[in-house]
Amino acid sequence: MPIDKNELRRVMGHFATGVTVITTLSKEGKMHGLTANAVSSLSLVPPLLIICVDKKAESYASFEESKVFTVNILADDQEDISRRFAVSGGEKFEGVAYRRGANGAPILHGVLAHLECKLYATFDGGDHAIYLGEIEEAETREVKPLLFFRGGYRAMGD
Numbered sequence: 001m002p003i004d005k006n007e008l009r010r011v012m013g014h015f016a017t018g019v020t021v022i023t024t025l026s027k028e029g030k031m032h033g034l035t036a037n038a039v040s041s042l043s044l045v046p047p048l049l050i051i052c053v054d055k056k057a058e059s060y061a062s063f064e065e066s067k068v069f070t071v072n073i074l075a076d077d078q079e080d081i082s083r084r085f086a087v088s089g090g091e092k093f094e095g096v097a098y099r100r101g102a103n104g105a106p107i108l109h110g111v112l113a114h115l116e117c118k119l120y121a122t123f124d125g126g127d128h129a130i131y132l133g134e135i136e137e138a139e140t141r142e143v144k145p146l147l148f149f150r151g152g153y154r155a156m157g158d
């Protein structure tokens with residue numbers, strides 16, 4: 001029998017991760033963003049990463065419409081940003097400092113790193129879509145990461 005979904009969420013919560021906000025655009029050019037930790041590096045040549053997006057997310061359609069996205073890796077003082085982008089819909093960018101990257105998707109101010117991607121491939125992942133992004137631009141800053149572990153936000157050293 002497959003594992004119960006709440007138990008699966010609890011167990012997978014033991015895999016400590018960073019926290020990102022992935023931004024993209026709708027076909028009308030509206031900005032979307034969602035908090036995500038199902039993110040992984042994949043390939044160096046070509047430079048690829050993986051993200052997984054819930055098919056029920058409001059931003060879901062936009063990934064395939066715009067075929068671009070940007071992974072913003074959050075710094076340890078950006079828990080409020082993570083919480084904001086983890087609530088579905090609404091005007092998430094209101095009051096948030098950002099600039100547009102070369103691909104048009106927002107780069108949030110103050111992030112630890114960002115990676116601008118163009119959509120490389122899409123796969124079915126059950127109730128999520130698996131997107132491979134080809135990384136076109138990336139940049140880091142000397143700040144500490146926001147972490148997520150056992151269902152809660154952590155800072156390095158906690």
Ligand SMILES: Cc1cc2nc3c(=O)[nH]c(=O)nc-3n(C[C@H](O)[C@H](O)[C@H](O)COP(=O)(O)O)c2cc1C
Pocket residue numbers: 019032033034035036037038039052053054055056057058059060082085086087088089148
């Ligand atoms: C720490 C954390 C990690 C998350 N990781 C993901 C993820 O990898 N993929 C995903 O689709 N949703 C993830 N979510 C949930 C989305 O952020 C949430 O469903 C959001 O409301 C979707 O926004 P939207 O409906 O406006 O697109 C995560 C939430 C949190 C708090």
